[in-house]
Amino acid sequence: xxxxxxxxxxxxxxxxxxxxxxxxxxxxxxxxxxxxxxxxxxxxxxxxxxxxxxxxxxxxxxxxxxxxxxxxxxxxxxxxxxxxxxxxxxxxxxxxxxxxxxxxxxxxxxxxxxxxxxxxxxxxxxxxx
Amino acid sequence: xxxxxxxxxxxxxxxxxxxxxxxxxxxxxxxxxxxxxxxxxxxxxxxxxxxxxxxxxxxxxxxxxxxxxxxxxxxxxxxxxxxxxxxxxxxxxxxxxxxxxxxxxxxxxxxxxxxxxxxxxxxxxxxxxxxxxxxxxxxxxxxxxxxxxxxxxxxxxxxxxxxxxxxxxxxxxxxxxxxxxxxxxxxxxxxxxxxxxxxxxxxxxxxxxxxxxxxxxxxxxxxxxxxxxxxxxxxxxxxxxxxxxxxxxxxxxxxxxxxxxxxxxxxxxxxxxxxxxxxxxxxxxxxxxxxxxxxxxxxxxxxxx
Numbered sequence: 333x334x335x336x337x338x339x340x341x342x343x344x345x346x347x348x349x350x351x352x353x354x355x356x357x358x359x360x361x362x363x364x365x366x367x368x369x370x371x372x373x374x375x376x377x378x379x380x381x382x383x384x385x386x387x388x389x390x391x392x393x394x395x396x397x398x399x400x401x402x403x404x405x406x407x408x409x410x411x412x413x414x415x416x417x418x419x420x421x422x423x424x425x426x427x428x429x430x431x432x433x434x435x436x437x438x439x440x441x442x443x444x445x446x447x448x449x450x451x452x453x454x455x456x457x458x459x460x461x
Numbered sequence: 462x463x464x465x466x467x468x469x470x471x472x473x474x475x476x477x478x479x480x481x482x483x484x485x486x487x488x489x490x491x492x493x494x495x496x497x498x499x500x501x502x503x504x505x506x507x508x509x510x511x512x513x514x515x516x517x518x519x520x521x522x523x524x525x526x527x528x529x530x531x532x533x534x535x536x537x538x539x540x541x542x543x544x545x546x547x548x549x550x551x552x553x554x555x556x557x558x559x560x561x562x563x564x565x566x567x568x569x570x571x572x573x574x575x576x577x578x579x580x581x582x583x584x585x586x587x588x589x590x591x592x593x594x595x596x597x598x599x600x601x602x603x604x605x606x607x608x609x610x611x612x613x614x615x616x617x618x619x620x621x622x623x624x625x626x627x628x629x630x631x632x633x634x635x636x637x638x639x640x641x642x643x644x645x646x647x648x649x650x651x652x653x654x655x656x657x658x659x660x661x662x663x664x665x666x667x668x669x670x671x672x673x674x675x676x677x678x679x680x681x682x683x684x685x686x687x688x689x690x691x692x693x694x695x696x697x698x699x700x701x702x703x704x705x706x707x708x709x710x711x712x713x714x715x716x717x718x719x720x721x722x723x724x725x726x727x728x729x730x731x732x733x734x735x736x737x738x739x740x741x742x743x744x745x746x747x748x749x750x751x752x753x754x755x756x757x758x759x760x761x762x763x764x765x766x
Binding site: 365367368369370371372373375389390391392393394395 | 473475476518519520521697699716717718719720721722759760763764765766
């Protein structure tokens with residue numbers, strides 16, 4: 333699980349493990365310019381502002397060059413966050429197209445945060461004993 | 462005589478195992494050979510050895526093969542290609558497994574075309590001896606055959622001229638800026654050599670790119686069933702089921718696991734050399750491409766491999 337924050341608004345979306353950035357954003361009711369959704373066309377590239385992603389499936393060198401990888405280009409349909417990340421779209425803003433999906437995602441994010449908080453409180457108190 | 466059809470499309474895929482799942486189990490192509498990092502397929506109603514070649518590494522199209530009727534047609538096509546100013550090389554039998562000798566040239570669009578006269582004959586899956594209507598145990602969509610491809614090129618008019626001169630193709634439909642051909646800028650052209658509404662189409666765009674390659678289906682019912690199977694197999698659908706105004710074909714555009722665009726295409730009216738060309742003006746291109754939505758999705762002109 334990871335949180336993806338999208339600049340400039342800082343809108344934050346909660347992703348389940350192994351979910352791609354594109355998959356997570358769309359599942360949370362957001363839209364932006366995407367193409368084949370299978371790593372072939374390169375239309376859904378975004379900039380990775382902070383954090384780390386893993387392109388776990390093979391991506392053609394012609395679609396995502398080594399130079400792009402090194403300078404933080406993230407092919408969002410293939411990139412899976414490793415921990416929390418912040419991204420910036422290129423030349424457009426994230427559009428909320430489905431508020432219902434957004435609210436479902438927001439509740440999931442809050443639940444995950446509360447759980448994490450409770451777990452850390454519990455481990456702290458256990459430690460004291 | 463001359464070019465009969467697009468015999469094969471050879472494309473790149475990033476992951477051969479995933480691609481095989483798509484082309485064999487979702488589309489239902491029959492694997493005829495696997496060697497040297499490439500997999501060869503045919504549809505159930507095709508008799509030659511293969512119509513699709515998948516090569517691991519990258520995305521997009523490697524080359525197309527067009528089949529001529531007679532061996533002597535090769536010389537004719539070679540001569541016409543040279544007349545057009547293309548550099549033609551001879552290819553020998555076996556350079557492509559189970560494919561005859563022939564010629565190869567690179568088009569002004571940077572796409573590679575091969576022309577050959579025969580492939581090893583395998584036969585259709587129903588045979589020729591009192592054949593049944595279709596194979597009983599088709600897999601997935603069960604596409605019968607490769608149909609056509611749409612490629613991108615910076616100069617559509619030159620590509621149309623090339624196909625006309627070298628392949629003796631004729632255009633069936635066009636998108637052009639003026640109904641008077643001399644004054645018009647060609648945006649797209651659909652071409653064939655026979656009654657099939659198009660074997661190749663060219664759309665203005667970046668050089669050397671693949672827009673899609675298509676498989677044949679019969680009608681709306683088969684198109685609808687294909688869409689259901691794409692849902693079951695989580696295949697990303699680009700658009701459809703819908704109709705093209707151009708060709709009148711029924712269609713679904715979808716993506717293979719590497720992001721190459723595929724199509725299942727049904728119908729289309731019969732083409733004839735003496736039938737006047739259907740001309741579409743740029744203001745109606747959206748209706749020409751997607752007849753029902755009458756709106757081009759943002760992917761149509763931006764997404765290629």
